[in-house]
Amino acid sequence: MKRLVAALAAGTLALTLGACSSTNSSESDTEGLTVATSFYPLAWLIESIGGDDVTVISMTPANVEPHDYELSPSDIAKMNEADLVVYVEGFQPSMDAAVEQISGPEVLELSDSVGLLPLEEDHGDDDDEAHEHDHGNLDPHFWLDPERMSDAGEAIEESLSQADSANVTTYQEGQETVAGQLTDLDTEFADGLATCERQTIVTTHAAFGYLTNRYGLTQVAISGIDPEAEPSPADLAAIKSTIEETGTTTVFTEELASPKTAEAVASEAGADLATLNPLESQPSDGDYVSGMEANLAALQGALGCN
Ligand SMILES: [Zn+2]
Known part of the structure; x- marks a missing residue:
């Protein structure tokens, strides 16, 4: 009974503090945290960890290649009203530039948490881009590795808990659930790609x-x-000879990028799409x-895994 009273008192205190600190954004604070993020996999991760206590705004609209x-000036204004911004x-x-312009939210930048690696320079033409900005020569695509995705989940859980200490338990449970899903996914990939012809x-x-690093494969990107x-x-000639040398049967297209070059490469090399x-x-x-599970099935088909 004493504990319940203490919890209620703590809850009231948290509410009072919350109300005091919200002088410039009146209505949103009663509905929990608002988190702005750049694009889908981060939005999925934050929603999965935050549950109903968190409203997630993805700055990139659905079905747009991010x-x-x-970002428009109104996108940036909206982002500035969030409690937390998460990006890589x-x-x-455009997101990198926008983050420089905002002053309201806490910002979580994920490069260090997920251990980004340098780009594989297989095309050798990025000398001009290398010094553009700090992380300009690191590969940002960490979410396609379940283990790095789980590391991002831990960093997000920590930031959510700092921003909203009343819901720490929710965020911890959310993070544990997501970490379990990602461990299962990692096992499916490791097992599913263990024995392949290519x-x-x-x-x-x-x-x-x-x-490809995680599961012992090699990527050749168009x-x-x-x-x-x-x-x-x-570049295209080099890709075609790699296809021939490795006996590659499949060229992969994407939903949101033009398939034209991939189609040309596949037809020249006699590969499927x-x-x-x-x-x-x-x-x-x-x-x-x-x-990710659909990706695993596609990889198994292309690589002759059993
Ligand atoms: Zn990309």
Whole structure:
């Protein structure tokens, strides 16, 4: 009984403090935290951990390829009203610039938490881009590795708990549930890709480096880190010989990038086409986990796994 009274008193105190600190954003604070994030996999992670206590705003609209999406001034104003902003630098230049302009929210930048690695420079043409910004030569696509996704979940849980200490238990439970899902996913991938006839995948853009590293595969990407970059004729010739040398049977397209170059490469090399989803937007059917499972099935088909 004493404990209940103490809990109630603590709850009242938290509510009072919350009310005092919300002088400039009157209505949103009664509905819990608002978290702004750049694109789908981060939104999925924050929603999964935050549950009903958190409202998540994805700055990139659904079904839009986020790398080159330009945030509008009203997007940035909306972001400035959030309690917390979560993003990974070096993925979306417009988001990187927007974060410099906001002053209201706490900001969680995930590069260090997930241990980003340098880009694999297989196209050798990024000398000019290397010094553009701090994380400009790190590969941001960490969410395609379940283990790094779990590391991001821990960092998000910590930030949510700091911003809203009244709901720490909710966030811890949410994080544990997500970590369990991601461990299961990692096991499915490790088992499902353990015995395959081939190890090389040809992708539309270089989104799958962390996934291929984790499971002992090699990625050959038609464009680099940005799906809109055009490969040179020399790049294409090199990809075609890799396909022939490795006996690659499949060239992967993506839902939100043009399949034109992939189709040309596949037809020249006599390979089939299939879809591999970089999950930069919500899959048309399902979520992050089912999208990753569909990716596993596509990889098993292309690589002859049993
Ligand atoms: Zn990408």
